Amino acid sequence: MTTAIYRILDASFNRIGEGFRTLEDYARFALNDALLAESAKGLRHDLATAASQLPRRELLAARDTPGDVGTDLQTSGEQTRAAPASVAVAAATRCQQALRSAEEYAKCISPNVAVQLEKIRYQTYTLAAAIETLPDRCNRLADRNLYALINGADGKDSFLKNLRSLAEGGVDIFQLRDKQLSDRELFEYGSAAMTALRQMPGQRPLLIINDRADIAIACQADGVHVGQDELPLASVRKMMPPASLIGVSTHSYAQAETAVLGGADYIGCGPTFPSQTKTFDEFPGLDFLKQIAASISLPAFAIGGINQENLNQVLQTGIRRIAVTAALQSAAAPQQAAAALKQSLSKAQ
Numbered sequence: 001m002t003t004a005i006y007r008i009l010d011a012s013f014n015r016i017g018e019g020f021r022t023l024e025d026y027a028r029f030a031l032n033d034a035l036l037a038e039s040a041k042g043l044r045h046d047l048a049t050a051a052s053q054l055p056r057r058e059l060l061a062a063r064d065t066p067g068d069v070g071t072d073l074q075t076s077g078e079q080t081r082a083a084p085a086s087v088a089v090a091a092a093t094r095c096q097q098a099l100r101s102a103e104e105y106a107k108c109i110s111p112n113v114a115v116q117l118e119k120i121r122y123q124t125y126t127l128a129a130a131i132e133t134l135p136d137r138c139n140r141l142a143d144r145n146l147y148a149l150i151n152g153a154d155g156k157d158s159f160l161k162n163l164r165s166l167a168e169g170g171v172d173i174f175q176l177r178d179k180q181l182s183d184r185e186l187f188e189y190g191s192a193a194m195t196a197l198r199q200m201p202g203q204r205p206l207l208i209i210n211d212r213a214d215i216a217i218a219c220q221a222d223g224v225h226v227g228q229d230e231l232p233l234a235s236v237r238k239m240m241p242p243a244s245l246i247g248v249s250t251h252s253y254a255q256a257e258t259a260v261l262g263g264a265d266y267i268g269c270g271p272t273f274p275s276q277t278k279t280f281d282e283f284p285g286l287d288f289l290k291q292i293a294a295s296i297s298l299p300a301f302a303i304g305g306i307n308q309e310n311l312n313q314v315l316q317t318g319i320r321r322i323a324v325t326a327a328l329q330s331a332a333a334p335q336q337a338a339a340a341l342k343q344s345l346s347k348a349q
């Protein structure tokens with residue numbers, strides 16, 4: 001019986017390793033996403049570490065490919081795949097199934113290895129979901145690059161006038177960010193903004209609510225933006241209607257990785273420069289933006305003190321999206337300032 005167990009484990013380890021390699025290739029060459037490719041590679045290494053705790057001689061001795069009664073068993077679905085995305089989904093499914101099988105049989109000879117395989121299996125569920133959903137997440141914001149954080153300090157009429165004017169200037173995502181308004185006011189401003197946006201022709205700008213999933217739901221906004229101190233992404237996702245957008249603030253590569261794997265629809269990255277809107281002690285700055293641009297294909301908005309004067313420095317990092325407050329709010333002519341930012345962003349695309 002021990003030979004049978006090693007034979008199953010040997011076959012499973014091969015299947016899992018091949019599955020991770022297939023996922024890595026898809027993330028690297030089809031999605032152009034270094035973070036997800038690295039994540040698949042990391043799991044392949046974790047698998048090798050777990051397997052190395054079993055005697056390799058026994059695993060190889062149990063291998064008997066010519067005597068395998070299953071090599072001819074194939075379903076017709078295995079012969080064709082509609083697209084690379086289907087190859088990746090099938091690879092992820094095979095990995096998960098083989099991990100489960102390996103985990104169960106490993107329990108007979110090494111409970112410790114079984115625990116490690118279980119951990120890899122859970123991480124595979126997360127990675128598979130992130131890989132499968134990435135194209136959709138990217139497409140939803142594909143041509144949106146100018147994001148304005150607006151407040152209601154001057155009253156609702158002025159807020160709506162500003163919203164319409166900035167939309168004319170080319171803002172394609174708004175965030176209602178106001179830490180002074182009451183819950184009732186946030187709801188009223190958000191609802192009024194949604195009514196105004198729905199009346200706009202063509203691809204209307206989106207409305208995201210800062211910090212508060214409950215307010216976003218109540219005013220039927222397009223989504224919510226949460227920082228590192230708000231509710232975690234997974235909890236917010238459970239609360240929001242299925243098509244809602246969820247953005248996450250990130251200040252380090254590790255935070256960005258967690259957001260991408262956790263299913264965020266976009267990330268805010270910063271602060272880049274000192275800001276008139278919010279005070280910061282630390283600035284991940286342009287180096288952080290470079291890191292993000294090199295590794296992450298999820299829409300990423302640089303934020304913090306960005307204006308027409310320093311925009312080129314941001315664009316030189318490879319980042320193509322920005323989120324701003326003061327560059328519009330403090331401008332003599334906000335609509336023209338938005339149009340100028342939009343033009344610079346469009347030129348860089």
Ligand SMILES: Cc1ncc(COP(=O)(O)OP(=O)(O)O)c(N)n1
Nearest residue numbers: 225226227228249268269301303323
């Ligand atoms: C697009 C975008 N990026 C980052 C932030 C900052 O969010 P957070 O860190 O939660 O800070 P507050 O905005 O809540 O003060 C953001 N709002 N939008």
Ligand SMILES: Cc1ncsc1CCOP(=O)(O)O
Nearest residue numbers: 275277303304305324325326
């Ligand atoms: C909320 C927030 N988080 C990081 S920077 C920032 C403020 C963005 O406004 P500004 O463009 O005026 O710096």
Ligand SMILES: [Mg+2]
Nearest residue numbers: 211226227230
């Ligand atoms: Mg916040």
